Amino acid sequence: MQRILKKRYYIRKHASLVKSLFARKRFFNLVAGFVSFLLKKDKLINYPSVLMIEPTNRCNFSCSLCVLGSGLDKRAPADLSFDVYKATIDNLEDRLIWVMLYIQGEPLLHKDIFKMIAYAKAKKIYVSLSTNGYLLDTNNINQVLDSGLDHITVSLDAAREDTFKNYKKIDAFQAIVNNIKALVNQRNKTRRLNPCICLQMIVIKDNEEEIGEFFNLAKEAGVDEVFVKPARIDCLSKRFEDFLPSNKKYIRPVYLEPKGIPKRCLKPWISFVINSAGVASPCCEDVLPAYPVGNIFDDTIDMIWNGQRMKDFRQSLSYKIEKNQICKECSFNVFFRSL
Numbered sequence: 001m002q003r004i005l006k007k008r009y010y011i012r013k014h015a016s017l018v019k020s021l022f023a024r025k026r027f028f029n030l031v032a033g034f035v036s037f038l039l040k041k042d043k044l045i046n047y048p049s050v051l052m053i054e055p056t057n058r059c060n061f062s063c064s065l066c067v068l069g070s071g072l073d074k075r076a077p078a079d080l081s082f083d084v085y086k087a088t089i090d091n092l093e094d095r096l097i098w099v100m101l102y103i104q105g106e107p108l109l110h111k112d113i114f115k116m117i118a119y120a121k122a123k124k125i126y127v128s129l130s131t132n133g134y135l136l137d138t139n140n141i142n143q144v145l146d147s148g149l150d151h152i153t154v155s156l157d158a159a160r161e162d163t164f165k166n167y168k169k170i171d172a173f174q175a176i177v178n179n180i181k182a183l184v185n186q187r188n189k190t191r192r193l194n195p196c197i198c199l200q201m202i203v204i205k206d207n208e209e210e211i212g213e214f215f216n217l218a219k220e221a222g223v224d225e226v227f228v229k230p231a232r233i234d235c236l237s238k239r240f241e242d243f244l245p246s247n248k249k250y251i252r253p254v255y256l257e258p259k260g261i262p263k264r265c266l267k268p269w270i271s272f273v274i275n276s277a278g279v280a281s282p283c284c285e286d287v288l289p290a291y292p293v294g295n296i297f298d299d300t301i302d303m304i305w306n307g308q309r310m311k312d313f314r315q316s317l318s319y320k321i322e323k324n325q326i327c328k329e330c331s332f333n334v335f336f337r338s339l
Contacts, residue, residue: 001228003215009224013196016150020097020126029095033270040318042311047095047301050271052284053088054103055080055110057276061132062169063157065202065231065243067287068104069169078276082112084296086119088274091301093123102130103275103284109135114143121148130155130200134172136179141186149195153227154180157201159213167206177221184222197223202231203250204243211250232285264321268314272305280304282313286326 004010021027032046056079062069089096099120107113108131120127128151136144136154144152156176158164164173184197199218201207207214211228218226230252233243245251268282273289275281278297281289291313294304304310316324 003218003226003228004224005219005226006222006224009193009196012193013151013224016194017098017126020124023124024094026095026097030097030270034266037264037266037269042314042318043306044269046270047092047305048271049095050098050100051088051092051096052100052103052271052273053080053085054105054273054275055085055101055107055113055116057103057105058109059104059106059132060109060134060170061106063132064167064169065204065233066104073104073288075275075277079110080274080276080278082115082119084278085112085116088296088301089120089123089125093125096120096123096125098126098128100128100130102128103273104287105276106132106135108140114147117147117149121150126150128153132168133176133179134170136176136183138182141179141183144183144195145187145190145192151198152183152195153198153200154223155200155202156180156214156217158207159201159210159217163207163210167204177217180221180223188222196225198225198227199223200227200229202229203245204231204233205245206243208245208247208250264317265327268310268317272310282310283326291326 021030026049029046030049033044033049036044036046057068057073057075058077058079059068064070067073089099101107101113101116107129110116117127117129127149129149130153133154133156154176156164157167158173161173165171180197180199187197199221201211201214203211214228215226230250231243232252244255248256272293273281273284274296275289278295279289279292280294280296281292293309293313294307296304299307313324317327321327
């Protein structure tokens with residue numbers, strides 16, 4: 001569920017995305033991806049239009065539903081170096097429309113995060129970031145604004161202090177609310193049009209009664225949009241029922257319906273994911289990842305994008321999707337259906 005509170009900034013966000021789309025060869029590259037998807041091609045002439053990059057897998061929170069916070073992610077702490085990031089952006093700058101700087105971890109812990117944002121923006125690429133908001137102090141707020149960031153999501157996930165503390169395992173609710181207000185005020189004071197500021201709640205049993213309060217809190221804070229979304233909890237099978245909301249409206253349909261054969265998904269034809277250790281995977285739903293397709297420290301983007309594992313993955317989506325374990329178990333399938 002999405003609610004737009006300030007149309008001016010919401011429209012500006014989409015205008016920035018459209019501007020990126022029509023720069024260089026990006027529109028034709030995206031069209032080529034759609035055509036390849038429709039024709040069920042596994043080797044592509046296009047390159048990624050969307051890139052999800054994990055700047056760091058370090059985090060200052062221990063959220064209950066996060067694979068990091070719950071201890072399921074056993075990776076050693078790692079930060080993706082700016083040089084590797086820069087080389088990746090340089091390699092794809094004519095085709096990239098959108099860079100998402102988050103997967104696991106807290107992006108603002110990376111010492112070069114604002115440098116990363118600014119570098120992509122200098123290439124006229126749309127850039128978004130998701131944060132828990134705890135590190136949005138005065139200095140970081142100014143750097144967010146100066147970097148040119150297009151969209152920032154703050155995952156607050158609660159409207160009450162006790163719920164927040166129980167879920168996030170830290171007493172920082174009011175500090176983050178104050179940080180959000182400070183970001184909004186500084187952006188408006190300096191008459192910036194970016195970033196569009198979104199407040200997010202992932203709905204679980206403990207916070208579902210607070211949704212109305214959450215919308216009111218967002219309005220009071222002055223953010224531009226609110227995003228309330230069902231939680232992904234299949235990765236926590238041992239405690240699955242403990243997190244399911246009672247209202248089915250806030251449960252991913254795949255948790256309520258028998259899992260049939262999943263529909264084809266466009267993602268592997270137009271995007272892929274790189275984590276902080278350089279490991280590439282075909283989809284952000286493969287969070288650990290279970291199906292790595294290469295490593296940017298060892299392989300070129302072309303070797304990964306049209307490598308055998310990526311081609312096999314696309315082919316399985318086109319012809320044997322019922323045997324593709326990642327897509328078969330994907331809890332996002334109902335939300336991201338293509339053709």
